[in-house]
Amino acid sequence: MNNKIKRILPQLLTILFVVLVFGFFTINAQVNMDNRGIDFGFGFLSQEASFDMQFTLLDYDGQDSYLWAYVVALLNTLLVSFLGIIFCTILGVVIGVARLSQNFLIKNSAAWYVEFFRNIPLLLQIFFWYYAALRALPLPENAQPWFGVTYMTIKGYYIPSMIWENLNVFMSCLIASIIAIIFIRVYARKIQEREGKQLPVLYISLALITILPLLSFLIGGVTLDFEMPVLKQLAQTSFIFEGGIALPPELIALVLALSLYTSTFVAECVRAGIQGISKGQKEAAASVGLTPNQILKLVIMPQALRIIIPPTTNQYLNLTKNSSLAAAIAYPDLVLVFAGTALMQTGKAIEIVGITMLTYLSISLAIAALMNWYNKRIEIKEK
Structure with a gap:
């Protein structure tokens, strides 16, 4: 007792x-x-916001409510976080593997990349890309096309937009191909565990993800057209591109800085995970005739992921929270729009700051839960 x-x-x-x-x-x-x-109280959320945003994923104007402004700003934050996580993961894996290369130039170039970008404050990197690199781009009327259809200017990156007909048919075929790929991967894993045979899952997946959507164009009545950006003159000395999709320089600078900065830490996680696998396992895999690529894919990475994923999850969370630095270059994210402009207009400091904190907490917990699920999914089951 x-x-x-x-x-x-x-x-x-x-x-x-x-x-x-x-x-x-x-x-x-x-x-x-x-x-x-x-x-x-939270009654102010239904009031008219009375301010505009330069970049939005959804329709928004100053006559919408503070609640809708919150939703639009939240989507802008999620867009930056999603793009940053994708790009930093790709860069981090490539740089992390390159740091272990036997080639002197590749190995030291990767090491220089890591030491350079991780030792400069993130805010300074954001300022560099926004105020230095992107400000050196030409004006719209002087821009030369990239690949014949896109334009990189001081006012943003203009790319063609897609106009679909019967998009639902295309999406159905795409979803069907993804489901088929999942079943094939599960089946291939069972075959490998039971019989030791390795099916060409990559080539089968590429064929499915290509053929099924292609059939929607051939027999499903799906059509795709492109709206190109066109240079228009607004005034005697003012030009702008209309049509297509315009990516503002604030978004480009923020994604670049977050991706380059966070990828250095992801690269170190990848390097540590690979080096955590004993040399004997690599030599044993080579002795049975596996190629270096097969050794990396079949022996090293499945075990290294157990070491890589937990610290990489922390970097994803840091990237998401660091996206709040967008306010420094006036990108309309959650902090600038809701915890900035809306707070100053309404004076509801406790309510707005509380909602903003709860939002970032929810996003972080969702990312952590997803990564923990994936870590549990790929862990090696000991019998």
């Missing part, structure tokens, strides 16, 4: 302490707000 009390009592005291601290700050905030005549 005494042992049970000793186990429960510290937990009860901890919970009581947390409740008291939370209650103290809550009561203190309420008293100060009452003294200043400030009301607490």
